[in-house]
Amino acid sequence: MRIYLIGFMGCGKSTAGKKLAAKMHWPLMDLDKTMEELEGKKVSEVFAEKGETYFRERERNVLHESTFFTDAIISCGGGTPCFYDNLTWMKQNGLSVYLRGTQEFLYSRLKEKKAKRPLIANMNDQELWNYIQVKLTEREVHYVQADIIIDAQDLDIDILMSIIRNYLK
Template identity: 30%
Template sequence: MTANDTKSDKKRQRQQNILERLGNKPIVLVGIMGCGKSTVGRRLAQYLALNFIDADSEIEKAADRSISEIFAEHGESYFRQGEKRVIARLLDAGPQVLATGGGAFINDETRSGIKEKGVSVWMKAELPVIMARVRKRPTRPLLQTADPEATMKKLMDERYPIYEEADMTIWSHDVTHEAVMEEILNALEDGLPPLAKKAPDEQEDKK
């Protein structure tokens, strides 16, 4: 057996272990905008051979509008109602990697649904890391303010205590996406419930 074979075998065993312990629940990534939920989520889904779903993209499909257009035309409250309905539907779709928008987990009903039907992972990040990332995409509706960094700091102060209710927390540092994915895999291995031991057959091969 070559080194590559051994590596592939270990990956398969790790993948199988996580998926069996996950059961029928989705992995739900939560956290502030720019923490890497979509980019890392895609890699995580590929590693675990699961579908990747971006809740924001599903909201845009359902509304036939971009999120910026939804905010501009109807406001944040309207968007949050649509977000709540879409995520409730996605939570019933079984094992997958689901990346949620930054405000989704803040909604009480959505948070309860995620706690009941999913396994949530908070991708925690510090302000400088977040700002370096969000500046690359200046169209985010909540940051259309005179001082985006102050706005982000306020959002983090409000939301981080709620994100703490997630099942697991990892740090999304300024490292490769693969390194952050590895943090999530480690958290899943450490935090998922163990598999129930199967009772031995009372009678085997009756003769």
């Protein structure tokens, strides 16, 4: 079974993915990190240099490569489920789990780590708040189509594992 973790930037997909993969003894595929390894550049650089169309097509190809794993945790980029038929494809090839974060929760997490995220590094607090508000509103319509929706705030990996197991019964 492939488990696709989706959600907005900063919701904890990468962290949850690492913990879930370790507990389940499954490999972890982080789409952003895989993209960076393949391109030899940061995701933000690929996006800036080659454009969104190239980036999203490449991202889709990398997503499809996740089928090389029988069992795996796949941590997706924040926009991955919102383009092409990616979310439908994920649901056909595994289980999609939306780590839902409120605007306030995401803002508090991203504000602390802006420097590590080139896309938002130069935004002031108000710009960051507005960015999250606009993008979260745009993307929520896709995210909520996930097989499982769980609150990202105070996420407990054991509870998430239990929910996944119950879903798969």
